[in-house]
Amino acid sequence: MGTGQVDRRSTDDPAAAAPIRYNRTTSSDEGDVCMIVDENDPLEGKMFQVIDKDGTLVGDDPDLPEDLLRDMYRWMVLTRMADEKAVKLQRQGRMGTYAPSKGQEAAQVGSALAMEEDDWLFPAFRELGAYMIRGFALEYDLMYFMGDPRGNQVPEDALSMPIYVPVGTQIPQAVGFAHAMRYHDVPDVVLAYIGDGGTSAGDFHEGMNMAGILSAPVVVVVNNNQWAISVPRSKQTASRTIAQKAVAYGLPGVQVDGNDVLAMYLATKEAIDRARAGDGPTLIEAVTYRLLMHTTADDPTRYRTEEEQADWEDRDPLKRFRAYLEGRGIWTGEWQDTLEREAKATIDAAIERAETLSELSPEVLFEHMFEEMPDNLLEQLEYLEESLANKEVEEDADQIQGGFP
Numbered sequence: 001m002g003t004g005q006v007d008r009r010s011t012d013d014p015a016a017a018a019p020i021r022y023n024r025t026t027s028s029d030e031g032d033v034c035m036i037v038d039e040n041d042p043l044e045g046k047m048f049q050v051i052d053k054d055g056t057l058v059g060d061d062p063d064l065p066e067d068l069l070r071d072m073y074r075w076m077v078l079t080r081m082a083d084e085k086a087v088k089l090q091r092q093g094r095m096g097t098y099a100p101s102k103g104q105e106a107a108q109v110g111s112a113l114a115m116e117e118d119d120w121l122f123p124a125f126r127e128l129g130a131y132m133i134r135g136f137a138l139e140y141d142l143m144y145f146m147g148d149p150r151g152n153q154v155p156e157d158a159l160s161m162p163i164y165v166p167v168g169t170q171i172p173q174a175v176g177f178a179h180a181m182r183y184h185d186v187p188d189v190v191l192a193y194i195g196d197g198g199t200s201a202g203d204f205h206e207g208m209n210m211a212g213i214l215s216a217p218v219v220v221v222v223n224n225n226q227w228a229i230s231v232p233r234s235k236q237t238a239s240r241t242i243a244q245k246a247v248a249y250g251l252p253g254v255q256v257d258g259n260d261v262l263a264m265y266l267a268t269k270e271a272i273d274r275a276r277a278g279d280g281p282t283l284i285e286a287v288t289y290r291l292l293m294h295t296t297a298d299d300p301t302r303y304r305t306e307e308e309q310a311d312w313e314d315r316d317p318l319k320r321f322r323a324y325l326e327g328r329g330i331w332t333g334e335w336q337d338t339l340e341r342e343a344k345a346t347i348d349a350a351i352e353r354a355e356t357l358s359e360l361s362p363e364v365l366f367e368h369m370f371e372e373m374p375d376n377l378l379e380q381l382e383y384l385e386e387s388l389a390n391k392e393v394e395e396d397a398d399q400i401q402g403g404f405p
């Protein structure tokens with residue numbers, strides 16, 4: 001928990017620590033906070049959408065402030081360009097295996113922008129847009145995938161957990177963290193992400209079940225990008241939607257067009273507001289698509305068709321939002337050039353910082369786990385130091401003899 005938040009605890013009012021259960025009637029009485037969830041029951045086959053794939057409004061314009069619309073598009077452009085560059089860095093041998101976000105920008109940016117300053121992010125490993133919005137800047141993501149452990153040392157002022165690669169582990173932790181905040185009367189909310197494949201993990205079900213029981217202030221966004229490496233969504237669950245699983249956990253669930261940044265923003269905002277008001281958790285299924293490979297070590301042409309890919313390219317989240325903004329007179333070619341120039345400068349600076357950090361000694365492997373290192377690790381550390389010292393001797397010897405490195 002970040003400094004500042006602990007100060008906001010109130011121990012005066014013990015009743016404030018009691019969990020308040022989700023109650024649709026109470027929320028609706030307070031206004032239209034529950035509208036999106038109420039009107040888009042996944043069991044009735046409904047999915048929340050604001051603009052269609054051509055950027056045309058499907059209902060009323062939510063009339064979001066122009067600054068916010070511009071921010072959404074700016075973050076989406078930066079995420080798309082940074083992601084494309086990261087894949088190139090990997091191909092040039094300047095980075096290790098990378099998990100691309102292309103196609104999922106609206107789901108990431110729309111949801112993360114709905115968070116308030118003191119809310120907490122519990123990411124998976126494919127949320128570049130969300131990390132950047134939360135102040136976990138691009139160079140950290142680059143360092144992480146370059147194999148530098150400093151990439152996972154979240155800056156003090158970024159209220160985000162590090163990247164979670166072990167699928168599903170973030171969910172019980174996010175729920176526990178959210179519950180602890182409510183227990184201590186900290187009014188903030190947790191936003192957690194997981195993939196469609198992750199919903200098959202026991203951790204997901206255990207976490208969601210507890211979220212319902214505790215009425216924890218947590219919003220879980222499932223980025224359903226249709227694939228978990230080479231396993232299709234249809235092999236993860238026999239449920240027609242992932243959103244409907246919420247019914248069994250006793251909480252609201254909604255399926256959202258994850259390639260529609262406006263829909264993602266509004267649905268997440270409603271869920272976060274409700275969690276903050278004490279009305280408990282929400283499950284949001286963002287229906288989206290991973291346009292590139294699972295990671296740079298994967299070849300999607302081995303398991304999916306060109307037609308499927310082309311169909312989803314047609315629903316590209318950037319193209320459709322740009323069309324909407326153009327219709328509103330906000331998007332111009334000149335603005336696009338400015339955004340791309342600014343994004344390129346941000347990306348170049350982040351690469352420069354990530355690549356010019358001082359070298360790390362291998363001993364760093366032993367740090368940050370224990371305040372006092374246990375004996376077995378101390379022994380291993382000594383062994384490593386000894387081996388490295390001997391290696392230096394061998395390398396010196398090789399050089400003297402003109403050995404091939």
Ligand SMILES: Cc1ncc(C[n+]2csc(CCOP(=O)(O)OP(=O)(O)O)c2C)c(N)n1
Nearest residue numbers: 126165166167195196197198225227228229
């Ligand atoms: C506990 C665990 N099991 C297996 C893996 C290997 N693994 C990495 S990503 C992945 C698939 C994840 O799919 P999904 O949750 O849909 O997320 P996506 O990669 O599509 O974003 C698997 C099985 C892992 N990281 N953690």
Ligand SMILES: [Mg+2]
Nearest residue numbers: 195196227228
């Ligand atoms: Mg997936």
